[in-house]
Amino acid sequence: MRVVPPEFESQRVGATGYRVLGLDLDGVCADYTGGLRAFCMERTGLPASRFPEPRHYDLTRSGWPFSTTQQYLETHRAAVEAGLFRALRPVPGVVECLNELSAAQVHIRIVSHRLFLSGLHEQVVADTAAWLEQWGIPYMSLCFTGLKDSVDATLHVDDAPHMVESFRAVGGRVLVFDQPYNEHLAGPRLTSWIGATDEVLRLFEG
Amino acid sequence: MRVVPPEFESQRVGATGYRVLGLDLDGVCADYTGGLRAFCMERTGLPASRFPEPRHYDLTRSGWPFSTTQQYLETHRAAVEAGLFRALRPVPGVVECLNELSAAQVHIRIVSHRLFLSGLHEQVVADTAAWLEQWGIPYMSLCFTGLKDSVDATLHVDDAPHMVESFRAVGGRVLVFDQPYNEHLAGPRLTSWIGATDEVLRLFEG
Numbered sequence: 249m250r251v252v253p254p255e256f257e258s259q260r261v262g263a264t265g266y267r268v269l270g271l272d273l274d275g276v277c278a279d280y281t282g283g284l285r286a287f288c289m290e291r292t293g294l295p296a297s298r299f300p301e302p303r304h305y306d307l308t309r310s311g312w313p314f315s316t317t318q319q320y321l322e323t324h325r326a327a328v329e330a331g332l333f334r335a336l337r338p339v340p341g342v343v344e345c346l347n348e349l350s351a352a353q354v355h356i357r358i359v360s361h362r363l364f365l366s367g368l369h370e371q372v373v374a375d376t377a378a379w380l381e382q383w384g385i386p387y388m389s390l391c392f393t394g395l396k397d398s399v400d401a402t403l404h405v406d407d408a409p410h411m412v413e414s415f416r417a418v419g420g421r422v423l424v425f426d427q428p429y430n431e432h433l434a435g436p437r438l439t440s441w442i443g444a445t446d447e448v449l450r451l452f453e454g
Numbered sequence: 455m456r457v458v459p460p461e462f463e464s465q466r467v468g469a470t471g472y473r474v475l476g477l478d479l480d481g482v483c484a485d486y487t488g489g490l491r492a493f494c495m496e497r498t499g500l501p502a503s504r505f506p507e508p509r510h511y512d513l514t515r516s517g518w519p520f521s522t523t524q525q526y527l528e529t530h531r532a533a534v535e536a537g538l539f540r541a542l543r544p545v546p547g548v549v550e551c552l553n554e555l556s557a558a559q560v561h562i563r564i565v566s567h568r569l570f571l572s573g574l575h576e577q578v579v580a581d582t583a584a585w586l587e588q589w590g591i592p593y594m595s596l597c598f599t600g601l602k603d604s605v606d607a608t609l610h611v612d613d614a615p616h617m618v619e620s621f622r623a624v625g626g627r628v629l630v631f632d633q634p635y636n637e638h639l640a641g642p643r644l645t646s647w648i649g650a651t652d653e654v655l656r657l658f659e660g
Contacts, residue, residue, distance in 0.1 A: 262604030263623040355601070363596060370587055373596065374580035381576055389599035390569060390579065395561070398468030399597065400604035417469040 256353075259402045259452050267353055267452060268389075270401025273360045273376070275408065276425040277346075277385070278336040286335075287327040288312075305409055305429040325365055333362070333375035338383050341442030348445040350386040354452070357389035359396050359404070361411075403452055409433060423451060462559075465608040465658050473559055473658060474595075476607025479566045479582070481614065482631040483552075483591070484542040492541075493533040494518075511615055511635040531571055539568070539581035544589050547648030554651040556592040560658070563595035565605050567617075609658055615639060629657060 250264040261268040274280035284307075285299040292298075294313070302310035307320050314320040350356055358380070362372050373392060380387060391399050396406070397414040404415050407425040412433055415422040424430055426439040436451060438444060456470040467474040480486035490513075491505040498504075500519070508516035513526050520526040556562060564586070568578050579598060586593060597605050602612070603620040610621050613631040618639055621628040630636055632645040642657060644650060 262601055263620040265601040265604050268601065268604065357599065357601075363594070369596070370580055370583040373583045374576055377576040377579045388569070389597070389601065390575070391595070391597035391599060391605065393563065393595035393597060395468055395471040395474065395563075395595065398471050398474065398606035400606070414469040 258454050261400045261402055265355065265400075266402065268355045268357050268401040268403075269349060269448070269452075270357050270359045270396070270399060270404035270406075271346075271387075272396075272404075272406040272408070272411070272425070273358060273362070274336075275427055276405055277339055277342045278333075278379070279339055280336060283332050283336040284324070284327055287330065287332060288323065291323075291326075301428055303428045310429075325368070328365060328368055328372065328375075331375065333372060334379055334382070336379065338385075339441060341440060341444065343383050343385060345441040345444050345448070346385050346387075349448060352445070352449060354449075355389070356385075356387040357391060357399070357401055358387050359391045359393065359399050359401070361392070361394050361396065363392040364394060403448070405438065421451070421454075423448070464660050467606045467608055471561065471606075472608065474561045474563050474607040474609075475555060475654070475658075476563050476565045476602075476605060476610035477552075477593075478602075478610075478612040478614070478617070478631070479564060479568070480542075481633055482611055483545055483548045484539075484585070485545055486542060489538050489542040490530070490533055493536065493538060494529065497529075497532075507634055509634045516635075531574070534571060534574055534578065534581075537581065539578060540585050540588070542585065544591075545647060547646060547650065549589050549591060551647040551650050551654070552591050552593075555654060558651070558655060560655075561595070562591075562593040563597060563605070563607055564593050565597045565599065565602050565607070565610070567598070567600050567602065569598040570600060609654070611644065627657070627660075629654070 252260050252266045256266040259266045288299055300311045304310045308314045308317055363369055396411055397418045404420055404422045405425050406412050407427045407430055409430050412422050412424055424433050424437045426437050458466050458472045462472040465472045494505055506517045510516045514520045514523055569575055602617055603624050610626055610628045611631050612618050613633045613636055615636050618628050618630055630639050630643045632643050
């Protein structure tokens with residue numbers, strides 16, 4: 249069994265893991281809002297101003313033209329079927345930062361909730377892997393799960409308020425990735441990936 | 455946040471999860487040995503007798519014509535590139551049993567180490583999702599990771615001796631899926647998926 253080096257003992261995860269970064273994709277690494285906005289503008293012909301920067305995590309409460317969750321989910325499904333998860337832009341600086349972290353012995357564990365759509369699992373996982381490959385994002389684990397707080401990491405990065413709360417409810421360390429819809433959450437907080445490598449490495453130390 | 459029903463409190467995982475079955479694929483759900491044997495026979499022209507039922511987890515120590523780990527890995531890679539993960543046969547009874555477990559409120563979390571091949575991630579994850587779909591295996595989480603013992607579950611099922619040991623080292627409950635190469639491990643042990651639903655549900659209770 250692999251042995252955890254003594255200098256990383258405080259960063260341990262499970263029997264043999266250490267320096268594990270649990271990394272959300274949408275809203276953290278990938279510009280989901282921008283991608284969905286582009287899809288909606290193309291489909292509806294409405295201007296960008298009808299799809300403002302969301303100040304609430306729930307897009308039916310953020311001024312977007314969705315009156316019900318069902319309507320939002322139908323649009324999300326249509327966008328995914330049209331290849332949304334291959335088309336997203338990376339959040340600025342994330343590719344460089346993750347490559348630097350990986351070089352610093354960080355095990356990058358992608359933890360995403362993207363599999364909530366029935367019938368689209370194969371496309372979602374293939375598009376996700378293709379996107380990570382396309383942008384040269386290094387990763388060693390790829391987990392699709394809604395129960396994120398039971399996938400351990402030394403440090404998680406997430407933007408969704410309910411996810412941050414559930415990680416903290418079980419004693420997990422979470423770095424809140426700064427978005428207008430999570431301003432009410434306590435830090436630590438990451439405002440940008442640009443030049444963030446040292447800051448993230450310091451947080452690994454506890 | 456989702457609430458754990460009181461009758462499942464002893465089956466809890468994380469803040470909101472319960473009845474989570476952490477399920478390995480190769481050697482547990484999918485007949486990896488049989489699939490690799492068929493590939494090797496086709497490629498080498500050697501008879502099935504040259505690829506005996508492995509009595510050691512390491513195929514270089516089980517009478518297969520691999521003299522080094524490197525040689526085994528090259529063959530594994532060639533088989534995966536040729537579509538091994540779509541072609542595997544399910545282990546008898548697994549499809550029916552997992553459908554029954556899913557109907558009994560079990561959250562099936564696939565936990566596989568298949569991503570150890572560089573450059574093949576997209577194919578591996580797509581082929582895995584396609585295979586699960588093709589055989590009608592219900593699942594709610596799909597995790598590719600080598601650090602399995604930090605992906606929690608109420609009950610794990612695995613066949614690999616080192617994985618069983620690492621789950622137990624961190625206090626996890628593991629059901630050993632019976633294979634000739636894991637006979638030395640202490641139980642509980644699952645000898646077959648056929649008719650196993652009640653047995654698995656009892657083990658969830660602790």
